[in-house]
Amino acid sequence: xxxxxxxxxxxxxxxxxxxxxxxxxxxxxxxxxxxxxxxxxxxxxxxxxxxxxxxxxxxxxxxxxxxxxxxxxxxxxxxxxxxxxxxxxxxxxxxxxxxxxxxxxxxxxxxxxxxxxxxxxxxxxxxxxxxxxxxxxxxxxxxxxxxxxxxxxxxxxxxxxxxxxxxxxxxxxxxxxxxxxxxxxxxxxxxxxxxxxxxxxxxxxxxxxxx
Numbered sequence: 429x430x431x432x433x434x435x436x437x438x439x440x441x442x443x444x445x446x447x448x449x450x451x452x453x454x455x456x457x458x459x460x461x462x463x464x465x466x467x468x469x470x471x472x473x474x475x476x477x478x479x480x481x482x483x484x485x486x487x488x489x490x491x492x493x494x495x496x497x498x499x500x501x502x503x504x505x506x507x508x509x510x511x512x513x514x515x516x517x518x519x520x521x522x523x524x525x526x527x528x529x530x531x532x533x534x535x536x537x538x539x540x541x542x543x544x545x546x547x548x549x550x551x552x553x554x555x556x557x558x559x560x561x562x563x564x565x566x567x568x569x570x571x572x573x574x575x576x577x578x579x580x581x582x583x584x585x586x587x588x589x590x591x592x593x594x595x596x597x598x599x600x601x602x603x604x605x606x607x608x609x610x611x612x613x614x615x616x617x618x619x620x621x622x623x624x625x626x627x628x629x630x631x632x633x634x635x636x637x638x639x
Contacts, residue, residue, distance in 0.1 A: 445535070445563065448589045450474055456559055456594075457531060464529045464553075466516050466536030466546045467563070468495060475533075476509040477502075483529075485512045485519050485536060485546075516542065520549035529554050534570075535563035543570045547577075554597050559586060561594045580610035 453474060457463070463479040465471055468486040472495050475482040486492055492511040499506060512519035516536055532550045534543060543562065554560060560583070565571050574593050577583040583595040605611035 445469070445471060445592065446590050449561075449563075449592050452587055452589045452592075452594065453531075453533065453561070454478060461530040462528060463531040463533075464550060465533040466520075466542075466550075467533075468492065468511075471533055471535065472509070473499065473502075473504070475531075477504050479508070479531070481508055481510070483510045483512060483527075485514075485516050487513070487515060487536075489513050516546050516549070520546065523549065523553055527553055530558045531560075532558070533561040533563065535561075538564050538567050538570060540569040544573045544576075547573060551597075551601055556597050556599060558597050559594055560597065561592055563592045565593045566591045576610050580608055 457478040461479045463475045464483040466485045586596045587594040
């Protein structure tokens, strides 16, 4: 954390999302929804309280235990919540094919490739018409995946709240590049002419300043 200029005192630290994000999520939830998130905290309590059933992916059993204890205090049934404890590259890949979601929120590990990896597994289980949120779009690994979602045409931007971006799924995603508008953005993805290389370099330099 010190390398990023962030100082955290010993003990529990809250990295909770803001009230605006919680309100946006609450406004788009219904009691019939099955939901999932990577990361755990206030959003976990919100999903568990308002959705039909919620799946929460966290690497910390202690987080899971504290959230369950709080839900018990406020009267939310614990059987409305399933914790998947461990790294999401292992836990999400083990989801059964019959597990389908209506709302997803990605706010776990923000380092490359996890934002895209979490989406990769969740997207396979997200119903068409479902919503997915990407938290901390100011960070490059998240921001660049948001660019993919916005350019590819299989998701539509539904809302921006602080650094979180929410998308509605329009259709199932084909994984091969020839089936992706994002990958076919240029007439010839293998074009290495001088003008093309200059454009690519300029785009790479400018992107960090566009947010």
